[in-house]
Amino acid sequence: METKSPPPCPNTVTVRRNPHRRARATPSTNAPQIPVHSPSSTTARGIPSFPMQDILSIEIPQKGQNNPQPGPSSSSSSSPRAVVSQNLKVYLRIRPLLSPKISGRNGSLGDQNPRLRAKNAWPQNPAKKSAARDSNSKNRNCSEVCVVVNDSHSVKLSPPSAVRESKRIKSEVYEGFSHVFPSESSQDEVYQRMVKPLVDDFLKGKSGMLAALGPTGSGKTHTVFGSPREPGMVPLALQQIFKQSERKDSASSRSFSISIFEIYSEGGKGEKVFDLSPDGTELSMQQSSIKGLQEVVFSDAGQAESLIARAMLKRATAMTNANSQSSRSQCIINISSVANKVDEVHNNAVLTIVDLAGAERGKKTGNRGARLLETNFINNTSMVFGLCLRSLLEHQKNPKKPLQKHFHNSLLTKYLRDYLEGKKRMALILTVRAGEEDYLDTSYLLKQASPFMNIKFNGVEESSTMNYNKRHFQALSRVEQPKRMKLSSHEPCVLEEGKSIGDEHGLPEEGLSRRSDRVSYFLSEAAKIYRSDAGENATTKSDFVDGPEKERNHQILQNFTKAMWNVLKQYKQKLKMAESEIQSLRENLSNEKTRNLVLGKDLEDLRSCCTCPKVLRGDASMVKICSASKSTVELKGLGSSEVDKGDVVHSSILKASYLSGALENIDSCPRQDKDVFSEVSRFGVGVANASENSTQQNDQISDIPPGNRHSTEDLQESKYLGSQDNFLIAHVTDNSKYCGMRDLDSLDFPTSPKEDVEFSQGCSTFDVLDSQPISDTSCKDLNFEKPSRRLLPASSIMPRDCSALDAEDGIMEPVEFLGPPQSREEHVTFNEECGAVDVPDIEPRVDSSSKQVKPKRRLLPASSVLLRDFGALDVEDDLEKPKGNRAGRKLAADERKTTEGSISLLRLLRSNLHL
Numbered sequence: 083m084e085t086k087s088p089p090p091c092p093n094t095v096t097v098r099r100n101p102h103r104r105a106r107a108t109p110s111t112n113a114p115q116i117p118v119h120s121p122s123s124t125t126a127r128g129i130p131s132f133p134m135q136d137i138l139s140i141e142i143p144q145k146g147q148n149n150p151q152p153g154p155s156s157s158s159s160s161s162p163r164a165v166v167s168q169n170l171k172v173y174l175r176i177r178p179l180l181s182p183k184i185s186g187r188n189g190s191l192g193d194q195n196p197r198l199r200a201k202n203a204w205p206q207n208p209a210k211k212s213a214a215r216d217s218n219s220k221n222r223n224c225s226e227v228c229v230v231v232n233d234s235h236s237v238k239l240s241p242p243s244a245v246r247e248s249k250r251i252k253s254e255v256y257e258g259f260s261h262v263f264p265s266e267s268s269q270d271e272v273y274q275r276m277v278k279p280l281v282d283d284f285l286k287g288k289s290g291m292l293a294a295l296g297p298t299g300s301g302k303t304h305t306v307f308g309s310p311r312e313p314g315m316v317p318l319a320l321q322q323i324f325k326q327s328e329r330k331d332s333a334s335s336r337s338f339s340i341s342i343f344e345i346y347s348e349g350g351k352g353e354k355v356f357d358l359s360p361d362g363t364e365l366s367m368q369q370s371s372i373k374g375l376q377e378v379v380f381s382d383a384g385q386a387e388s389l390i391a392r393a394m395l396k397r398a399t400a401m402t403n404a405n406s407q408s409s410r411s412q413c414i415i416n417i418s419s420v421a422n423k424v425d426e427v428h429n430n431a432v433l434t435i436v437d438l439a440g441a442e443r444g445k446k447t448g449n450r451g452a453r454l455l456e457t458n459f460i461n462n463t464s465m466v467f468g469l470c471l472r473s474l475l476e477h478q479k480n481p482k483k484p485l486q487k488h489f490h491n492s493l494l495t496k497y498l499r500d501y502l503e504g505k506k507r508m509a510l511i512l513t514v515r516a517g518e519e520d521y522l523d524t525s526y527l528l529k530q531a532s533p534f535m536n537i538k539f540n541g542v543e544e545s546s547t548m549n550y551n552k553r554h555f556q557a558l559s560r561v562e563q564p565k566r567m568k569l570s571s572h573e574p575c576v577l578e579e580g581k582s583i584g585d586e587h588g589l590p591e592e593g594l595s596r597r598s599d600r601v602s603y604f605l606s607e608a609a610k611i612y613r614s615d616a617g618e619n620a621t622t623k624s625d626f627v628d629g630p631e632k633e634r635n636h637q638i639l640q641n642f643t644k645a646m647w648n649v650l651k652q653y654k655q656k657l658k659m660a661e662s663e664i665q666s667l668r669e670n671l672s673n674e675k676t677r678n679l680v681l682g683k684d685l686e687d688l689r690s691c692c693t694c695p696k697v698l699r700g701d702a703s704m705v706k707i708c709s710a711s712k713s714t715v716e717l718k719g720l721g722s723s724e725v726d727k728g729d730v731v732h733s734s735i736l737k738a739s740y741l742s743g744a745l746e747n748i749d750s751c752p753r754q755d756k757d758v759f760s761e762v763s764r765f766g767v768g769v770a771n772a773s774e775n776s777t778q779q780n781d782q783i784s785d786i787p788p789g790n791r792h793s794t795e796d797l798q799e800s801k802y803l804g805s806q807d808n809f810l811i812a813h814v815t816d817n818s819k820y821c822g823m824r825d826l827d828s829l830d831f832p833t834s835p836k837e838d839v840e841f842s843q844g845c846s847t848f849d850v851l852d853s854q855p856i857s858d859t860s861c862k863d864l865n866f867e868k869p870s871r872r873l874l875p876a877s878s879i880m881p882r883d884c885s886a887l888d889a890e891d892g893i894m895e896p897v898e899f900l901g902p903p904q905s906r907e908e909h910v911t912f913n914e915e916c917g918a919v920d921v922p923d924i925e926p927r928v929d930s931s932s933k934q935v936k937p938k939r940r941l942l943p944a945s946s947v948l949l950r951d952f953g954a955l956d957v958e959d960d961l962e963k964p965k966g967n968r969a970g971r972k973l974a975a976d977e978r979k980t981t982e983g984s985i986s987l988l989r990l991l992r993s994n995l996h997l
């Protein structure tokens with residue numbers, strides 16, 4: 083280093099990259115020495131100039147910006163709060179101009195060696211020679227060095243005189259560097275200031291990255307890897323890592339792994355990733371991670387260094403005019419901490435060091451062909467790298483400006499995406515050569531990279547810590563996974579655990595259902611989580627969080643746990659309530675069962691006491707007799723086709739449907755139905771049959787027992803007014819004396835359990851199910867004696883006048899069957915005055931259990947109206963009409979014909995009754 087100040091350069095212009103600062107306070111007495119090369123120094127030789135630059139840099143701490151004071155302490159970032167708004171650290175290292183000795187070693191730089199130049203110089207006139215020597219020595223001082231260190235944070239870049247004069251380019255000052263390492267800086271000094279803080283952080287569990295940028299031959303590889311005599315940052319870092327690790331007791335001794343790979347474009351044909359570790363092969367990249375990358379675990383620095391040395395031998399290099407051993411690839415080294423049970427808190431931190439291939443200019447390197455294509459790849463990667471950082475900077479300046487996705491454009495930037503997007507902390511080391519001929523490269527690099535020092539890592543530390551904690555938690559979860567599975571698969575263990583918690587909190591443990599066990603399990607899990615979280619936080623936060631924050635986190639966790647506990651308590655309360663509800667329901671059920679048994683017994687007793695005919699026993703038939711006032715009386719009767727089963731009360735009364743069908747099939751009917759038929763037959767009433775097979779039925783009338791036969795033999799006409807399922811049939815007998823209840827003889831008894839017969843006005847209650855034939859025309863309370871019979875209240879209000887059922891008068895009530903006996907309730911309606919009997923739809927059915935019940939009850943008001951004045955009807959005409967819809971399928975049509983049928987029926991009645 084020269085001790086003389088250079089002559090003042092009149093054209094010097096200071097370019098400020100950072101905003102101007104205010105005047106500073108009085109400089110401290112121990113201010114750093116003014117750099118001897120300071121161009122701003124206009125003072126006389128020997129008098130140091132005012133250390134303005136240094137003072138400015140000392141007092142420039144901006145809000146939210148880390149103090150760029152040199153020294154390990156400034157960047158140690160021991161306090162995470164100081165790191166939160168840290169700026170990107172950009173260091174600058176100036177490669178020394180090669181001494182003759184060194185230049186001899188490096189032939190490619192021979193042109194820089196004055197001695198070699200002198201050697202190759204043409205023989206000159208001694209006078210001229212001495213003049214030239216003087217001139218050269220003067221110019222060399224100025225032109226040989228284009229970069230001059232202003233202070234530890236700034237440099238002055240001076241263009242070569244030729245360029246300065248021709249292009250009027252002025253000197254520029256680049257400031258704001260975290261530290262400028264002058265050419266005489268040793269590797270160790272660089273390490274101490276630049277890398278040691280990163281390694282310290284790494285050992286504390288924080289990831290970090292250092293990338294070396296610079297033109298080819300500027301000393302990146304030298305800085306990163308060094309040489310055996312001058313080990314670089316990687317070997318020094320490894321040494322520190324193991325030194326620090328060895329200092330700790332054996333219990334906490336940690337192991338580390340190294341992965342080293344390169345991204346290379348062979349002949350510029352496309353990027354490839356090669357694993358540089360022993361036995362490493364070509365790799366592929368997925369997203370931002372490299373698949374199959376070997377991580378070599380090592381236990382001492384020596385192993386690691388030998389691994390690095392072997393990797394360097396594998397790395398792609400080539401000789402160029404600028405560098406005899408120029409790197410042709412981007413090399414990435416990852417040093418990772420390996421999981422250790424004792425020291426889990428430091429897991430997952432990665433220290434990444436990147437040695438980029440130096441930007442090249444073809445003119446300078448002399449590369450051609452494939453080598454030139456490599457140059458393109460190298461320059462492209464450098465450019466993309468710079469674009470990513472520039473985009474990040476612009477995004478930070480103006481958040482509205484989206485972060486560009488430049489990282490997609492190269493594998494290196496893809497891999498380093500998190501760093502290039504400001505998600506992880508990184509540092510840059512710019513290497514430059516100070517030679518005159520390096521001015522353009524140096525200028526380009528400084529212009530490109532100096533703004534990067536304004537990149538901030540706001541909140542990165544926090545997020546880093548969070549990510550770290552998250553990863554740590556995930557790692558713990560992964561570790562704990564088998565344990566939990568084991569617990570869940572071995573329920574006794576879980577319950578035991580829950581038991582202890584239950585004991586602790588007074589939880590019930592006995593007599594609880596499986597749900598309660600689960601609650602206990604959840605409680606125990608919650609307690610476990612709480613305990614593990616509390617422990618984890620205790621260990622994790624102790625490293626990163628100071629008192630108040632720790633206290634706050636503790637509060638949060640405590641509150642969360644309280645809330646969770648409350649929820650669990652509520653759940654327990656609900657569970658208890660549900661259990662008591664279940665208990666009461668169970669009690670109710672048992673009560674009901676007992677009651678049911680008693681009732682069943684009573685029923686049995688009643689049945690055994692019952693003396694009425696079987697048909698009546700247990701039946702729940704109903705007869706509804708409508709009065710003029712529409713009051714209905716229901717007679718419940720009796721007889722159950724399912725008596726034997728004892729569970730369904732089968733009702734049966736009058737079923738004026740499928741008499742024929744029933745008769746024909748009477749033998750196949752259930753016993754009780756047969757009884758019904760026989761009972762009904764005593765009424766001796768001819769009734770219509772609505773079944774489709776009426777012809778057949780009529781043919782088989784002869785099969786009817788004599789006691790019943792008269793009712794069907796007297797059939798003069800059977801008119802089908804309904805379909806198979808819904809019909810109205812009128813039967814008229816010659817015997818005008820058949821009337822009222824006698825007519826019911828011909829009704830088909832439904833097998834449905836419950837049937838109603840409604841009588842119109844004038845009918846009293848009558849119990850159809852008397853075993854005796856009804857001879858009394860008075861329908862007053864047709865009360866058939868039977869123990870199980872129940873009269874509905876309506877019966878009491880029934881009119882006593884049952885003129886409509888005057889059997890003496892032989893008034894045959896039209897009987898309407900309005901539907902199949904689907905229903906267990908059927909109605910026979912006797913219309914007012916003339917007592918039209920409206921019987922609900924009855925379907926011919928032999929087996930009562932085979933069909934669904936479908937009540938269809940139809941009252942035909944039109945019929946009753948007509949009945950009042952049926953003298954006006956032309957009965958004869960209707961007698962000529964067809965006998966009904968035998969097809970019986972057109973339900974709707976049949977229903978429409980009901981009125982018609984009624985009319986016909988009335989006509990028939992009229993003719994029969996000689997009205």
Ligand SMILES: Nc1ncnc2c1ncn2[C@@H]1O[C@H](COP(=O)(O)OP(=O)(O)OP(=O)(O)O)[C@@H](O)[C@H]1O
Pocket residue numbers: 176177178188296297298299300301302303304305405407408409410438439440441513
């Ligand atoms: N600070 C330094 N002190 C002594 N020698 C150095 C220094 N920096 C670089 N050199 C030497 O300069 C030569 C080129 O350096 P190096 O290979 O590290 O450059 P580079 O930037 O990696 O170039 P490339 O990008 O082409 O790989 C090497 O021989 C190296 O030993």
